[in-house]
Amino acid sequence: MPKAKYEDIYHNLKEKLENETWPYGSLLPSENTLVSVYECSRNTIRRALSSLAEEGYIQSIHGKGVRVIYQPLERTAFTVGGIESFQETARRNHFQPATKVIQFSVVPADEAMAKETGFAMGEELFFLRRVRCIDGKALILDINIFLKALVPGLTPEIAEKSIYEYIENKLGMQIVTSKRKITVERASKTDRECLDLGDYDCLAVITGQTFNSDGIMFEYTQSRHHPDYFCFQDTAIRKR
Amino acid sequence: MPKAKYEDIYHNLKEKLENETWPYGSLLPSENTLVSVYECSRNTIRRALSSLAEEGYIQSIHGKGVRVIYQPLERTAFTVGGIESFQETARRNHFQPATKVIQFSVVPADEAMAKETGFAMGEELFFLRRVRCIDGKALILDINIFLKALVPGLTPEIAEKSIYEYIENKLGMQIVTSKRKITVERASKTDRECLDLGDYDCLAVITGQTFNSDGIMFEYTQSRHHPDYFCFQDTAIRKR
DNA sequence: GCCGATTTGTCCGTATGTATC
DNA sequence: CGATACATACGGACAAATCGG
Numbered sequence: 222m223p224k225a226k227y228e229d230i231y232h233n234l235k236e237k238l239e240n241e242t243w244p245y246g247s248l249l250p251s252e253n254t255l256v257s258v259y260e261c262s263r264n265t266i267r268r269a270l271s272s273l274a275e276e277g278y279i280q281s282i283h284g285k286g287v288r289v290i291y292q293p294l295e296r297t298a299f300t301v302g303g304i305e306s307f308q309e310t311a312r313r314n315h316f317q318p319a320t321k322v323i324q325f326s327v328v329p330a331d332e333a334m335a336k337e338t339g340f341a342m343g344e345e346l347f348f349l350r351r352v353r354c355i356d357g358k359a360l361i362l363d364i365n366i367f368l369k370a371l372v373p374g375l376t377p378e379i380a381e382k383s384i385y386e387y388i389e390n391k392l393g394m395q396i397v398t399s400k401r402k403i404t405v406e407r408a409s410k411t412d413r414e415c416l417d418l419g420d421y422d423c424l425a426v427i428t429g430q431t432f433n434s435d436g437i438m439f440e441y442t443q444s445r446h447h448p449d450y451f452c453f454q455d456t457a458i459r460k461r
Numbered sequence: 462m463p464k465a466k467y468e469d470i471y472h473n474l475k476e477k478l479e480n481e482t483w484p485y486g487s488l489l490p491s492e493n494t495l496v497s498v499y500e501c502s503r504n505t506i507r508r509a510l511s512s513l514a515e516e517g518y519i520q521s522i523h524g525k526g527v528r529v530i531y532q533p534l535e536r537t538a539f540t541v542g543g544i545e546s547f548q549e550t551a552r553r554n555h556f557q558p559a560t561k562v563i564q565f566s567v568v569p570a571d572e573a574m575a576k577e578t579g580f581a582m583g584e585e586l587f588f589l590r591r592v593r594c595i596d597g598k599a600l601i602l603d604i605n606i607f608l609k610a611l612v613p614g615l616t617p618e619i620a621e622k623s624i625y626e627y628i629e630n631k632l633g634m635q636i637v638t639s640k641r642k643i644t645v646e647r648a649s650k651t652d653r654e655c656l657d658l659g660d661y662d663c664l665a666v667i668t669g670q671t672f673n674s675d676g677i678m679f680e681y682t683q684s685r686h687h688p689d690y691f692c693f694q695d696t697a698i699r700k701r
Numbered sequence: 702g703c704c705g706a707t708t709t710g711t712c713c714g715t716a717t718g719t720a721t722c
Numbered sequence: 723c724g725a726t727a728c729a730t731a732c733g734g735a736c737a738a739a740t741c742g743g
Contacts (some may be wrong), residue, residue, distance in 0.1 A: 225730065246676075251708060262732045267709090275515070277640045280676040283709050284739030288676025290638060292579060339532060398530060399697045400517045405645055405665045405688035423663035423688060425645045436486075436520040436528025448645035448663060455695060457639045465711065491727060502713045507728090523728050524720030 230259050231269040238278050238291045248286035249279065277456030316355045323415065324350040325377045327369060338366055338441035339430055345369040349380055352415050359416045360447040371439040394433050401429035403453060412445055425451040470499050471509040478518050478531045488526035489519065517696030547593050547601070547623075556595045563655065564590040565617045567609060578606055578681035579670055585609040589620055592655050599656045600687040611679040634673050641669035643693060652685055665691040 243249055250258070255266045270287060273279045278291040311318035326348050328334075335342040346366050353361035365384065367375065372388060379387045388394050406426050408418055418424070424445050431440040483489055490498070495506045510527060513519045518531040551558035566588050568574075575582040586606050593601035605624065607615065612628060619627045628634050646666050648658055658664065664685050671680040 227730080253708080263709095264733085265731060268730090274638075277638060280638050280672055281709065282674065282676055282740085284707080284741080285675075286708065286740095290640075290672055290676055290678070396699050398514075398517060398520050399699070400530070401695050401697065403643060403665075403691075403693040403695070405663060405686075405691055407661075407688075421647075421663065423645060423661065425643075425665075432520060432530055434522065435525075436522055436530055438530070446645075448647075451645055453643040453693075453695075455641050455643070455693075457641070459636050459639070467711080493727075503728095504714090505712065508711090521728065522721085524722080524726080526721095526727065 226259075226261055227265045227268040227272075230255075230261070230266065231272050233259075234269060234273060235278065238273070238289060239293070241293065243289050245289055245292050247289050249289065251286060275456065275458065311355060319354040319357075320381055321352045321354065321359075322349060322377045322380045323352060324348065325380060334366075339438060340366070340368065340441065347372060347375055349377075350415075351380060355450070358447075360450045362412060362415050362445040364443040364445075366441040368437075368439045371433065371437070394439075396431055397434050397436075398432040399429055400432075401427055403427050406445075416445070416447060418447060421448050424448060425453075427453075466499075466501055467505045467508040467512075470495075470501070470506065471512050473499075474509060474513060475518065478513070478529060479533070481533065483529050485529055485532050487529050489529065491526060515696065515698065547603070551595065559594040559597075560621055561592045561594065561599075562589065562617045562620045563592060564588065565620060574606075579678060580606070580608065580681065587612060587615055589617075590655075591620060595690070598687075600690045602652060602655050602685040604683040604685075606681040608677075608679045611673065611677070634679075636671055637674050637676075638672040639669055640672075641667055643667050646685075656685070656687060658687060661688050664688060665693075667693075 237243065249255075249270075252263055252266050252270070256263050259266065270279065270281065274281060278289070280288050280290050282288055328346055328348050330338070330340045330342055330344045330346055332342060334340070334346075335344075340346065345368075347369050349365050349367075351363045351365070352359050353363060365380075369375075371394070372384075372392070374392075375384070375387070385396065389396065404426050405423055408416075408422050408424050412418065412424060416424075425448060427442070427444040427446070429442050429444075430438050431442065432438050477483065489495075489510075492503055492506050492510070496503050499506065510519065510521065514521060518529070520528050520530050522528055547558060547560070568586055568588050570578070570580045570582050570584045570586055572582060574580070574586075575584075580586065585608075587609050589605050589607075591603045591605070592599050593603060605620075611634065612624075612632070614632075615624070615627070625636065629636065644666050645663055648656075648662055648664050652658065652664060656664075665688060667682070667684040667686070669682050669684075670678050671682065672678050
């Protein structure tokens with residue numbers, strides 16, 4: 222539950238934008254009007270608006286108003302974006318998810334791995350690989366490497382369900398920042414063995430580091446996606 | 462030239478983070494210390510810090526401090542991210558860029574195109590296709606569709622150089638928001654004819670809409686990248 | 702072209718809440 | 723418990739862009 226006022230306002234405005242209370246291309250009520258409506262200071266309104274601008278819902282125009290640039294999208298593809306677990310994404314897209322753990326081991330970080338992942342050498346790591354299936358088809362190969370010290374008690378059984386659920390609810394650790402990079406790679410022998418790639422010879426790869434609320438990196442991930450089930454959305458705002 | 466104080470502070474801190482004045486994993490000076498250093502209010506400092514947090518440079522920890530999570534990266538790949546023209550990206554990556562215009566026409570938006578691009582039906586559009594080369598290899602196929610009314614005087618000669626440069630400097634129009642989506646598609650016949658794909662049968666596709674400072678969408682783009690020359694970077698911050 | 706009303710952009714000072722140590 | 727540090731919120735001031743008369 223959000224307790225901050227600007228978060229309430231943000232969610233309320235977001236919902237109204239998605240409902241097309243104000244249609245695409247129109248102007249929002251002025252900030253001062255919103256101040257009266259929500260009974261708060263202009264700073265608080267501006268904070269909510271700036272979050273919506275970052276997410277591509279609106280755009281402020283100096284001296285003029287705030288333009289709606291949100292357009293309702295067709296939900297055909299399996300989209301990712303933001304920090305979201307496989308489970309959450311599957312549920313949002315109304316798919317039946319399944320996970321198969323194909324590797325679960327504990328290893329120390331050697332030099333090559335330290336360089337690639339960003340963990341310190343010698344750190345004890347959980348190394349696991351999982352295949353994600355949707356409607357019976359194997360579509361995503363996930364490689365997760367966790368700092369063992371920060372994810373105590375992790376088992377293959379938990380990995381079969383939802384690791385993020387375990388981390389956040391059972392361990393009480395909060396995931397905050399995630400740095401990622403997206404590339405396209407040729408399918409390896411393992412990819413072809415684990416996934417139903419058909420005659421594709423490439424896949425979409427999301428490689429990332431995840432940081433907890435102490436600002437410590439505790440996870441390195443590689444998510445290897447079937448091309449047909451990959452769609453990443455993003456909004457950028459130009460800085461001068 | 463940024464004239465806003467928070468932008469100066471933002472750039473100054475960013476440079477120091479990239480110089481590793483404060484190493485990865487350490488804490489920044491406290492906000493109050495920075496207030497003294499930059500002689501400004503805490504609001505102004507916090508604004509600069511929040512921009513850096515969004516870009517994955519730092520992460521605030523309540524009651525503790527601000528952790529540096531920036532790591533210098535190896536510049537091996539051709540990376541994209543943010544709003545940046547091909548020219549700018551090429552220069553940043555120290556490559557010799559070249560552009561070949563293979564189509565330049567004016568068409569009205571029919572129903573199918575209107576639905577795909579988001580332009581209104583019947584709008585007059587510039588439709589162009591360009592091949593981007595680096596060190597003599599054809600690596601990117603760009604399809605740009607512009608609202609003709611908002612980009613008057615566009616010619617194939619300008620398209621050969623930099624359209625963004627023309628739009629921003631000559632027309633004085635500012636690009637502000639860009640909404641994009643990344644997918645992996647099978648290479649079409651055209652892709653194979655235009656690009657040096659080798660034996661790849663897929664490519665990375667960035668599809669996007671660009672909005673000017675009036676909040677009007679004036680461009681629809683599709684950038685089709687050779688897999689080896691595609692790397693998209695992103696930072697996500699988890700919201701509750 | 703100028704002026705004034707409206708609207709967003711930047712910045713400040715202050716107060717209070719909450720997490721960490 | 724107190725000191726420190728970040729988080730939220732308010733209110734006010736002035737600048738800058740837009741628009742209509």
